[in-house]
């Protein structure tokens with residue numbers, strides 16, 4: 001093993017993991033002048049937000065349908081740095097919860113408070129009393145600074161709202177944003193998402209639906225950018241071991257001044273079990289929620305909107321359906337998303353696919369009979385965002401940082417949470 005030349009000390013940064021957090025770390029660190037080496041155990045970058053070839057090699061499917069919102073400012077800035085134009089990359093629409101046979105809540109564009117008030121008042125799905133009840137409750141949240149006791153669930157927070165508002169708005173938003181059912185989901189985190197989405201700058205609640213496969217959105221542009229800026233990328237390379245070495249770190253025998261663990265919490269806990277046992281323990285206490293994505297195939301068919309909300313139930317697994325033809329990625333393919341999917345994972349993939357197909361046939365008119373194209377399961381899609389959850393901090397040890405959607409922060413497991421965690425870790429490493 002050769003000693004590190006003195007002039008390089010302080011600048012050599014290893015990043016373990018090439019998901020959105022690791023890529024955000026790498027780009028920020030390169031911009032800050034670090035000498036970056038990124039290790040990714042998969043043969044491709046992107047982590048959970050990646051594309052994969054379908055079995056028949058015909059279609060490039062995303063690991064799961066992803067949506068962003070206008071409030072995801074750091075993700076959008078990162079994409080622009082990489083030369084990706086958000087205008088081209090996303091279909092951007094004001095927040096709209098369209099159901100198969102009726103319009104749900106639809107926020108007009110404009111100043112957030114006025115837009116929310118106008119959208120709620122115009123929603124003919126709910127009686128006037130329900131609309132006023134939601135506006136009064138939202139007003140109380142606003143007055144309290146979107147804070148609530150840390151042990152409250154979303155169901156507790158919204159217990160006084162009429163059932164139609166809970167079922168038509170709160171529950172679908174909660175499971176979409178936190179991937180945790182309202183009865184078990186953290187009300188504090190939910191309020192933070194609502195605050196940033198509905199009550200910050202104009203356009204923050206806008207839905208951004210990718211018009212590109214996920215890999216073309218971030219992973220490939222980031223790979224090209226990093227290589228062009230001198231970073232080293234090692235794909236298909238799983239980091240095995242990490243030890244302290246003087247003022248730096250020895251990673252699989254190689255010296256680095258600083259290391260950012262941008263891998264999953266499970267792998268981060270393994271790698272620093274002996275270095276920082278308390279941090280490792282805390283990371284191991286995180287529990288996970290699965291997401292299933294059922295891709296249906298029906299040439300020539302079209303949903304009433306690119307994204308349609310669905311009423312889930314004991315026989316109806318999916319909460320949202322996406323028309324990939326209208327999004328310009330895969331005409332004739334439809335992604336049905338089952339968030340908080342633990343019960344359906346228990347039923348098995350084939351059964352989940354069958355129930356989703358029956359739900360789709362029941363809910364929509366099809367030009368050609370739909371068939372199940374593929375069912376994808378991500379068992380650890382996100383951490384379970386439960387009340388009072390204590391998430392591990394970014395600082396693990398001097399010169400050793402954690403980045404990832406699970407690291408302590410205001411957001412649930414999202415692309416934006418991952419990007420912000422990566423940028424924060426890079427800033428610390430560059431200090």
Ligand SMILES: Cc1cc2nc3c(=O)[nH]c(=O)nc-3n(C[C@H](O)[C@H](O)[C@H](O)COP(=O)(O)OP(=O)(O)OC[C@H]3O[C@@H](n4cnc5c(N)ncnc54)[C@H](O)[C@@H]3O)c2cc1C
Pocket residue numbers: 016017018019020021022039040041042045046047048049063064065066067068237238239240262263264267291292293378380381382403404405406413414415416418
């Ligand atoms: C189906 C699905 C749907 C989702 N929908 C949305 C959505 O609509 N909107 C949204 O904002 N978020 C969504 N999410 C969440 C979002 O994908 C994640 O929050 C985000 O991708 C997490 O990024 P990350 O970099 O923190 O972690 P990851 O993407 O998990 O990246 C970690 C990387 O580390 C690598 N790695 C692990 N161990 C090692 C090791 N020892 N050595 C080297 N590499 C290693 C892994 O291979 C992986 O590439 C969804 C997630 C899923 C699964």
